Amino acid sequence: MSPREKAATLALLALLPAAALAALLLGETFYITLATRIAVLALAAVGLNIALGLGGLVSFGHAAFFGLGGYAAGVLATNAFNAEPLAFGLAGTTSMPAISLVAVLLCGLVALPIGLVSLRTSGVYFIMITLAFAQMIYYFAISWPAYGGEDGLSIYVRNAFPGVETAKPFSFFVLVFALLLAALALFHRLQASRFGAALEASRQNPVRLAALGISPFSIRLVAFVLSAMVTGLAGALFADLNRFVSPSMLSWHMSGELIVLVILGGKGRLAGPLAGAALYVAFEHVLGGLTERWQFFLGLVLLAVVFLARGGLIGLLAGRPRHG
Amino acid sequence: MAAFVSGQFRTQDRYAPLPELLQPAGPIPLSLALLIEQLLNGLQLGVMLFLIAAGLTLIFGVMGLINLAHGSLYMVGAFACASVAATTGSFWLGLVTSLAAAAAAGALMEVAVIRRLYARDHLDQVLATFALILVFSEGTRWLFGSFPLYLDIPPVLQGAVALPGGGQYPLYRLAIIAVGVLVAAGLYLLIGRTRLGMRIRAGETDREMIAALGVDIRALYTLVFALGAALAGLAGALVGALQSVQVGMGEPALILAFVVIVIGGIGSIKGALVGAVLVGLVDTMGRFLLPKLLALALPATQAGPVGAAIASMLIYILMALILAFRPSGLFSARS
Numbered sequence: 131m132s133p134r135e136k137a138a139t140l141a142l143l144a145l146l147p148a149a150a151l152a153a154l155l156l157g158e159t160f161y162i163t164l165a166t167r168i169a170v171l172a173l174a175a176v177g178l179n180i181a182l183g184l185g186g187l188v189s190f191g192h193a194a195f196f197g198l199g200g201y202a203a204g205v206l207a208t209n210a211f212n213a214e215p216l217a218f219g220l221a222g223t224t225s226m227p228a229i230s231l232v233a234v235l236l237c238g239l240v241a242l243p244i245g246l247v248s249l250r251t252s253g254v255y256f257i258m259i260t261l262a263f264a265q266m267i268y269y270f271a272i273s274w275p276a277y278g279g280e281d282g283l284s285i286y287v288r289n290a291f292p293g294v295e296t297a298k299p300f301s302f303f304v305l306v307f308a309l310l311l312a313a314l315a316l317f318h319r320l321q322a323s324r325f326g327a328a329l330e331a332s333r334q335n336p337v338r339l340a341a342l343g344i345s346p347f348s349i350r351l352v353a354f355v356l357s358a359m360v361t362g363l364a365g366a367l368f369a370d371l372n373r374f375v376s377p378s379m380l381s382w383h384m385s386g387e388l389i390v391l392v393i394l395g396g397k398g399r400l401a402g403p404l405a406g407a408a409l410y411v412a413f414e415h416v417l418g419g420l421t422e423r424w425q426f427f428l429g430l431v432l433l434a435v436v437f438l439a440r441g442g443l444i445g446l447l448a449g450r451p452r453h454g
Numbered sequence: 455m456a457a458f459v460s461g462q463f464r465t466q467d468r469y470a471p472l473p474e475l476l477q478p479a480g481p482i483p484l485s486l487a488l489l490i491e492q493l494l495n496g497l498q499l500g501v502m503l504f505l506i507a508a509g510l511t512l513i514f515g516v517m518g519l520i521n522l523a524h525g526s527l528y529m530v531g532a533f534a535c536a537s538v539a540a541t542t543g544s545f546w547l548g549l550v551t552s553l554a555a556a557a558a559a560g561a562l563m564e565v566a567v568i569r570r571l572y573a574r575d576h577l578d579q580v581l582a583t584f585a586l587i588l589v590f591s592e593g594t595r596w597l598f599g600s601f602p603l604y605l606d607i608p609p610v611l612q613g614a615v616a617l618p619g620g621g622q623y624p625l626y627r628l629a630i631i632a633v634g635v636l637v638a639a640g641l642y643l644l645i646g647r648t649r650l651g652m653r654i655r656a657g658e659t660d661r662e663m664i665a666a667l668g669v670d671i672r673a674l675y676t677l678v679f680a681l682g683a684a685l686a687g688l689a690g691a692l693v694g695a696l697q698s699v700q701v702g703m704g705e706p707a708l709i710l711a712f713v714v715i716v717i718g719g720i721g722s723i724k725g726a727l728v729g730a731v732l733v734g735l736v737d738t739m740g741r742f743l744l745p746k747l748l749a750l751a752l753p754a755t756q757a758g759p760v761g762a763a764i765a766s767m768l769i770y771i772l773m774a775l776i777l778a779f780r781p782s783g784l785f786s787a788r789s
Contacts, residue, residue, distance in 0.1 A: 188577050247774050250781045254520045254576055254720060258712045259777060265709055266770035273763040382709060386522075386584045393581050423596055429588030436582040437570060 131400065135448035139401035143314075146408070147307055154300045162299040163371070164415060168407045169306045170368045175391035175403030176313045177360030182389065183398030184326060185353040186333030190257045191244070191264030192388045195358040197380030198240060199233035199365025201271065204283040204375035206232060211286060226291040226305075230366050237362025238355050240267075245354040249347055261382060268380040282376025289370055296370070306367055310404070313360050318400055320356075329353050361388070394435060396442030405443040487621030492742045493735070498627045500734025501634025505689035506707055507714040507726040508641060509682025515721030516657045516678050517572055522583035523563065524686055524711070525704025526590035531556040531687025532694040532703060533594060536603040545608035549691050556687020557680040564679040569672070587705070595701045602698035605691075630692050637685065638727055645723060654678060658721065710737075713773050719783030728784060733769050740768040 131139070146165055153161035174196050181187040206229050209215070209222025216222060223229060248259045272280050288296045295301045320326045331339040332346040339346050369375045378384065387410070395406025413431065417424035439446055510524050534555035539548035567586060571579050607626045614622040645651035653674055656664040665671040689707070690699075697703070714733050718725025745761030752760060776784065 182577070188580060190580065247778055251777060254514065255716060255777070255782065257520060257576060257580060258716045259773070261709065262713055262716070262770045262773055266767045269766035269770075270763050273759070273766045275759050382705065386580075389577075389581060390584070393577070397577075423592045425588045426592035426596070429585040429592070432585035432588070433567065433582055436574075436578050436585070440578075 132448055135399065135401075135444060138405075138444060138447040139399075142401050142404050142408070143311075146404070147304075150300065150303045150307075159299050162303055164411060166299065166303040166306050166371055168404075168411045169303065169310045170364050170371055171391060171411065172404040172407035173306070173310045173313050173367065174361045174364035175388055175395070175407055176310070176317055177357045177362075177364060178388045179357075179392050179397065179399075179403050180317060180320065180360065181354050181357035182392055183402065184321060184329045184333070185350055185357075187249075187350060187354060187357075188257050188389070189248075189260040189354070189357070190382070190385050190389065191260030191262070192358070192361050193380050193382065193384035194244070194260075194264035194267045195237040195241060195361040196365040196368065196384060196388065197267065197271065197375075197377070198237050199362035199367075200369035200375040200379045201277070201283070201365075202233035202236050202362070203229045203289065203366040203369040204285055205277055207285045207287075207289055208277065208283060224287070224289045226289040226296065226366075226370065229289055230363055233362045233366035234359045237358045237365075241355045241358030242351075245351045245358075249350050249354065261385065264380060264385055265382060268377055268382070271377040271380055278376070280377060282374055282378075285369060285373040285375070288373055302371070306371075309363065309367065313363075314400060314404075316360070321400070325349070325352070390432060394432075394442055396444030399442070399444040399448075402442060402444050409443055485621075486619035487617050490617050490619060491621050491623055492738055494623055494627065494631070496735035496738030497731065498630050498734070499738055500731035501631050502689050502693055503707075503710055503714050503734055504634055504727050504730035505637060505685045505692075506711040507718070507730050508637070508723055509685045510708075510711050511715040511718070511721055511723060511726045512654070512678055513682050514715070515723075516654055517568075517675055519568060519572060520576055520579050520583070521568070522580060522708065523586035523590060524682070525708030526587055527556045527560050527563075527683040527704075528686040528690040528707055529590065529594060529701065529704040530559045531690030532605075532699045533598060533603065533690075534687065535691035536605040536694050536699040537598070539605055540603065545606065545695070548605070549688075552687045552691035553684045556690070557684040559687075560683020561676055561680040563683070564676050568679065569675070572675070591701050591704075598701075600701070602700035603694075605694040605699060607695045626695065633688075633692065637688070641723055650677075710769070713769055715783075717773050717776050717783055719786035722783070722785040725783055725785035732772070736772055737765075737769050740765040744768070 146168060150162050150165040153159070153165065174192075177195070178189065178192045181189050181192075205216070206222045207224050210224045211222070214222070244260070244263045248256055248263065251259055271277075277283050288302065290296060291305055294305050296305065320329075328339060328344050328349045331342075331344075332349045336346040339349070365379060368379065391406035391410055392403055393406070394409050395402035395404065399405075413428055414424065417427050421427070435442065441450055506524065506528055509527075510521065513519055513521055513524070531552040535545070535548035535552035537548075538551040539545050542548070563586065567582060571582055574582075611626040611629050613625050615625055615628060617623050643651075645654060653664065653669055656667075656669070657671065657674060657678075661671060664674075690703075693703075693707075710733060711730075714729040715726055716729075717732060718727070718729030741762070744765045745758050748761040748764075749757040751757075780786075
């Protein structure tokens with residue numbers, strides 16, 4: 131990481147909690163929620179960045195994991211609220227650590243078969259197959275009436291985390307931000323590890339990697355599953371943030387947004403997802419306040435990013451990476 | 455969003471000749487007429503998907519570009535047809551306009567944005583065409599508002615045709631199937647028998663070589679893109695008379711078209727045709743038969759929802775199965 135990128139990363143990491151703290155001191159609860167939204171979306175994008183940024187796997191179906199995480203939170207909380215056991219006699223729960231664990235494991239378990247099939251393909255096929263798997267889960271959520279179907283599912287009380295008053299916006303923000311930091315640390319460790327080097331190599335030259343005796347397929351599979359697990363955790367938190375889950379979390383549009391977050395910030399960069407999420411939420415908030423048609427302008431901005439600023443925000447701030 | 459899926463066509467079908475047949479009040483026995491009707495519905499869905507998928511697969515085959523905004527061209531066709539038909543009262547004028555409007559929108563899109571993406575990787579293509587979807591959807595909402603438009607079936611094609619076995623089938627849907635067959639035959643002749651088709655095939659095989667031979671490759675690309683756009687616009691206009699014309703109608707159609715071309719093999723028109731019919735039939739018959747099949751094993755209250763849930767996933771399961779055995783589709787043009 132270049133000194134400039136390091137500085138940009140640290141500045142971004144300091145700015146978000148500073149903004150949330152300022153909002154707390156000024157009593158602007160709405161802006162704390164906005165900062166939490168940035169942190170959750172950034173966490174989801176950190177997950178995608180493992181597959182997309184490091185591994186070059188353009189997954190157009192990460193909304194599947196985001197939504198599955200969300201539904202894990204929603205379903206467990208609903209069953210606990212109604213005191214109905216789930217399948218196999220398991221009880222629901224409102225404990226956030228338990229829910230997070232379930233969300234992460236569930237996403238890992240679902241990502242494994244999806245990865246096994248999808249990673250046999252590459253290029254455009256991979257993009258479309260991940261999209262199709264996500265659509266499969268999306269339509270399942272829509273047509274399964276037990277948990278709200280198309281209308282979605284409300285979580286009446288934000289789930290509990292031991293020692294944290296999650297109902298208070300700032301406490302919840304601190305919790306989410308801590309998890310984001312943990313995920314960023316994981317990303318950083320991964321990138322610097324032997325596994326990370328192999329993953330980068332699988333993107334740049336899979337044939338050479340195979341010649342070195344490392345199977346690109348298994349490296350990619352591990353990256354894909356890890357990536358799904360992080361995004362799933364973000365989904366559970368997103369459901370808790372909004373106290374609502376709906377199939378829209380699983381939709382192709384969400385998958386597109388996750389890609390947008392990564393690219394907007396700078397793919398493969400440590401702070402890229404955070405920068406992207408901050409920019410996206412800022413657009414949504416500022417443009418959305420000015421015009422109902424903010425997505426029209428978002429589209430134009432994205433076109434500009436593709437043609438003019440290929441490294442995203444971090445690329446603009448810190449220059450090109452040593453090897454893209 | 456799921457409105458494109460064939461099962462839901464029926465609930466929005468404002469010209470159903472026999473509502474009691476199309477929307478059964480309770481469980482109805484499986485009759486030959488019903489089976490034929492559902493088969494035709496599946497074929498009709500497949501034909502619509504073929505019109506969208508043909509352009510998509512042609513654009514990928516020739517230019518190597520993944521175009522997420524192809525569904526927007528379908529939407530443009532539907533809006534053009536519905537608004538022209540509403541002002542002039544003529545469906546046929548609307549149909550011609552939809553072809554022209556979609557082709558023009560496609561050519562404009564190609565010249566302004568897409569042309570710069572051919573040399574880029576798929577990620578840039580996904581992002582830029584995703585941005586185009588946002589621009590087109592919001593732009594259309596700006597022009598036409600958020601309320602859906604409605605398009606009437608032309609008087610000539612209203613009414614129904616008797617089926618063997620005692621049922622009746624809407625003439626308009628049969629006409630759609632006929633249009634699809636004609637377009638498939640036309641494309642076959644165009645690609646296989648004309649000079650333009652020869653250039654398109656040459657462009658698929660080796661774009662540097664055909665450029666070196668003096669063919670204006672930029673113009674050829676714009677032409678191919680406009681042709682694909684016109685086919686999508688035609689599909690939009692034809693479907694517009696069966697369901698409401700609204701912003702966002704393009705994406706479910708686009709995603710089904712993706713499934714079609716992935717199954718058929720990206721770049722292959724023949725694959726698109728086979729894949730489209732396969733997807734149309736599997737989706738429609740799955741929605742029709744699965745709840746009935748499950749009712750044999752499960753109580754009726756559960757068989758309905760479970761069957762519907764599985765049926766909505768069926769084509770994706772089909773796709774995963776096909777890809778597990780043939781990772782580049784049934785008739786891959788680029789392997």
